[in-house]
Amino acid sequence: MPRLHCPGPLVPGQLLDLPATAARHVQVLRLQPGAALTLFDGSGGEWSATVEKMGRTDVRVQVGAHAAVEREAAREVHLALGIPANDRMDWLVEKAAELGVASLQPLTSERSVLRLQGERAERRQAHWQAIAAAACEQCGRNRVPPVHALADLASWQPAVAARHVLSFADDARPLAQLLADRAPLLLLSGPEGGLSPREEAAARAAGFQPVTLGRRVLRADTAPLAALAALTLAGPGAGDDTR
Template sequence: MPRFHCPTPLAAGLVIDLPAGAARHVQVLRMQPGMALTLFDGRGGEYQAVVEQMGRSDVRVQVGAHDPVEREPVRAVHLAVGMPANERMDWLVEKAAELGAASIQPLQAQHSVLRLQGERAQKKQAHWQGVAVAACEQSGRNRVPTVHPVRAFNEWLASQPAPGWMLSLRDGAVPLAQVKASGEVTLLSGPEGGLAPAEEDAAIAAGWRPARLGPAVLRAETAPLAALVLLTLAP
């Protein structure tokens, strides 16, 4: 059954017009009045709904019963990632949303190839948030991870209330598979070429703990996803 995110609060019995993106998708699927779909608003659970009316550019549905089903990982993992270039950040956001990331913080690091600021950064953030929504619609998640505005690494680091884990290849890094995490976890990962030594030193000085995935050097868009799986499954 098609699933769509609705950013406004839902309740059984409401009759609403779907957001523009969801309405276009319903029309592409050639759905007709009386056909069923699933809606979720990000507050937990999902709603059954029925198409009531199809217009040229709008779709009206009646919201039905709420199902309180949850499909979130036991542990909330927040990703802070040095943005990889080209389409790789899109791929990272999509897969992180599918795998259960609680939020995604794009970072401008010293080695970052992708440089964003101003209106361009805002447009990219909105695009990535849309990628996360689509991934949740496809994967069955009912809570959409927030993609935060792009921030400079040093500014972001100084604003963090509590340290987390940092992917690193330096000597002494703890195997991430051995990490016993409790509660929410924030994971820091660098862009292509990793975090600069000065950035790693600053993070460690702020209490961040270096961790490694294994002997292989993974791509900037692959490493945080592998770590996300390990942390969400850690006892």
């Protein structure tokens, strides 16, 4: 059954014109009046729905009953990322949403190749947020992780208390040592070339504890996903739905 993200709030019994992206999806699938859908607004749970009208550009549905179904990771993991070049960030956002990331904070740092400002940065943020929503449609999540506005690492103020930074420093702890805990955490990962020594020192001064994935050098779009998968899929209660 098709699953569609439809920013709400959704109310059982309401007649609703689907937003443009969702309507195009229904039209591509060539669904007809009476076809069943699942809708979610990103705030939790999902709704059954039925197609009522198919227009040339619009689709009207009737919202049905709400089901308090959640498929969130057992652990809340936030990622802060030095944005990689080209389209690698698109792939990273998609896979992070599938793996259960709680939020994504794109960052510009000293070694960043891609630099965005003003309207271009706003458009890219909206693009990444749409990718996260589409990933949730596919994987079954009913809460869409926010992709925050692009920030500069030097002035960024993180909100999560438990902070870790991916590092090759000699005193970095193996990431595996974090798996037994279920407390929310923030993981900082650099762009191509990693964080500069000055940036890593500043992160440590701000309370970030160094952790490592091992001696292999992973790409900027691989390392945070490997860490996220370990934290959300291998920890206590991983794979259990949260209600």
